[in-house]
Amino acid sequence: MTSTYLPPALGESVHEVFYPDVQTTVNLFAIHLRSVGSDWNYPAHEHPQYELNYVTEGVQHMTVNGQLYAQKAGELLLIPPGSIHSSQSQNGQGFTYFCMHFDIDDQLFLSLLARIKQVLFHSDSPVTLKIEPVLQKLMNSANENTASNTMVQRMQLQSAVFELFGHLWEAVSHEAAHLFTEGYERIELAHQIRNRLQGLVSQQFKQGHESDTHYGIDDIAAELGISSSHCNRVFKQVFGQSPRVVLSEMVLHEAKVLLGNPKLSVQSIAAMLGYRDIAHFSRQFKRWSGMSPSRYRQEQPAVQ
Structure with missing residues (x-):
């Protein structure tokens, strides 16, 4: 398992562009x-x-x-x-x-x-x-x-x-x-929402900002000029899951990658993913994966 990308400290970048993550099999x-x-x-x-x-x-x-x-x-x-x-x-x-x-x-x-x-x-x-x-x-x-x-x-x-x-x-x-035509427009809109969810994981979470109760989805809807309810409805029509569920899956993927690096403590991983409270991160991870972060780490091969 490879280590995930770690962004530079805030204030160091002069310019950067985030491209969509590629996690296609x-x-x-x-x-x-x-x-x-x-x-x-x-x-x-x-x-x-x-x-x-x-x-x-x-x-x-x-x-x-x-x-x-x-x-x-x-x-x-x-x-x-x-x-x-x-x-x-x-x-x-x-x-x-x-x-x-x-x-x-x-x-x-x-x-x-x-x-x-x-x-x-x-x-x-x-x-x-x-x-x-x-x-x-x-x-x-x-x-x-x-x-x-x-x-x-x-x-x-x-x-x-x-x-x-x-x-x-x-x-x-x-x-x-x-x-x-109408259905294809919904597909494109859902794709835009998904790209912004990936950006939320890559930027907001990794810079150590804990997400709000809406996980940033209200902000994404506002950027696209649509209501939050329309955002959720269109996304679920195309992907069969709500934006919040897909966002949780993205965060879980990042958490698993980070846990594969033994040099990072669970507490630091929780902070990198936007959780100020390690207990909250542990509860969320167990709810998503069925096991605690520590147990998951024990069952994975260490990164060389």
């Missing part, structure tokens, strides 16, 4: 490029991840939740988790496709994807046009010699996948803006 499964024959028939199945399926040659007949799609070369399928789907070749012709399964813990991204009910994206779709170059990069990596460069290829693969997600986010955002 992406899991990739069964990435493959496959050519199949005229008798290809993959039975109906489902999985808990998204599937991205791109045909490079021929035509794939994919049935998703009872709907048949004739997916031509250059077309993309984005199959949601839990969808029952099967794949067949037709008319005595094989085809070639690239496939990857993924899950991601970015709730904003998942919320946006869930709003897109479209499964098949044609070759001239903005979504396909945006991510096709990255898909080509991923497919080309399979042709490279991996015997002596396994780690290099792994890093290149991860880099390309995050690039793909960036383009997918941009393309799907525009798609959502056309199809669900």
Whole structure:
């Protein structure tokens, strides 16, 4: 476990800009490029991840939740988790496709994807046009010699996948803006609220200021020109949790990182997170995690 960022003492900074924290986990499964024959028939199945399926040659007949799609070369399928789907070749012709399964813990991204009910994206779709170059990069990596460069290829693969997600986010955002204008505006507003919550953790708490009874959410709403009730309602519609709960999760994450550093006392950690009273911090931490800060520290490996 690594030590969290510790800001300079107040008055030392001439200028600084805080960027949003990146705490996204992406899991990739069964990435493959496959050519199949005229008798290809993959039975109906489902999985808990998204599937991205791109045909490079021929035509794939994919049935998703009872709907048949004739997916031509250059077309993309984005199959949601839990969808029952099967794949067949037709008319005595094989085809070639690239496939990857993924899950991601970015709730904003998942919320946006869930709003897109479209499964098949044609070759001239903005979504396909945006991510096709990255898909080509991923497919080309399979042709490279991996015997002596396994780690290099792994890093290149991860880099390309995050690039793909960036383009997918941009393309799907525009798609959502056309199809669900009001809903997309709520998503963007919720994202702004979440970024400000991250800033609250990074700046207010770490500078040793104890939060007020509203945890700064009233101030965030005022900055965005909305009421506190609207702030809470929009945020919960998108993320399924209130801003206060998400803020508590952010503070808990910071507390766990700090507790992983044996050079910091529990009392100093409590002060860094804005608690003037170590007992209050201990009660809050136990309520969030089910154990005291001291017990949590004992169960974690020490930072070298």
